[in-house]
């Protein structure tokens with residue numbers, strides 16, 4: 479078993495060795511060098527609209543609280559009481575005037591300052607201002623809220639120049655979104671296996687009947703997959719003759735875009751819209767171990783306006799048909815990577831970087847490899 483990816487292999491278009499998808503030491507390096515240093519999508523700004531609103535977000539064993547403070551700013555903190563370290567909030571979201579620890583009732587303001595700590599008056603030199611919650615970086619990109627555990631990380635805007643403009647072009651209602659549903663699906667596959675599957679169109683023609691339905695909704699020959707360093711887009715133009723989508727006629731339907739739009743942000747978040755549906759989807763590939771992940775699917779509709787029937791059908795189709803078809807591939811891919819009979823393969827990349835090319839997979843592998851070796 480090798481966890482080396484030689485320059486010769488890379489130059490020859492040989493893919494990242496299989497051990498990268500199950501080895502414990504690779505996973506440990508990813509934990510520290512990828513997940514503890516990169517931006518994590520936690521919510522849409524409208525999930526934190528009012529002062530006192532909060533969400534929590536897990537990054538492996540770490541947990542972060544994001545709050546909206548009086549005055550309107552967002553703040554983020556490590557989810558640990560500064561007395562004896564108790565986890566402060568278990569709920570994924572909620573509303574609270576202050577954060578009170580369930581152990582000995584230390585109470586923190588929404589901006590992290592320690593406000594009350596019973597019995598500390600008996601201490602000679604206890605300075606409350608030195609025991610506030612430990613801050614975490616928080617930023618907003620295109621109305622989505624991200625956190626980063628690395629105080630030195632480059633900003634999101636520096637990391638992904640042009641990403642917001644791309645999103646605004648295809649998703650006109652980005653600022654008016656409201657969460658409709660969010661589910662976490664455990665999958666027995668390494669997070670990179672799942673990412674690879676979502677960033678290539680090579681499998682669309684071959685991997686099952688639902689993918690063929692997707693191909694029929696777009697001008698698949700015009701499907702373009704583009705790498706931009708720490709983000710990537712994969713976008714399919716509409717087909718002129720489409721009258722039905724997801725089993726329903728398009729008459730009177732409304733949508734964000736008639737294109738198939740996807741943007742991936744390093745390392746594990748995708749924001750997308752399926753053609754003819756009036757929702758924005760987010761898809762986050764959270765690792766839970768070297769060979770297990772938790773996929774978070776969320777759908778956001780436009781505030782104050784109901785979902786068209788075609789959109790509801792699209793969400794059903796995503797959850798019950800396309801998603802499971804891909805997840806079956808993820809699981810069988812993981813099993814095969816574990817085989818003694820597989821070590822590495824070849825990227826299928828021709829000169830044209832066309833709709834069936836695996837160049838985004840190679841790009842993603844290079845980013846992972848660079849981060850792991852750093």
Ligand code: FES
Nearest residue numbers: 559561562579582
């Ligand atoms: S651990 Fe939180 S108050 Fe004691």
Ligand SMILES: [Fe+2]
Nearest residue numbers: 675676689804
């Ligand atoms: Fe797929």
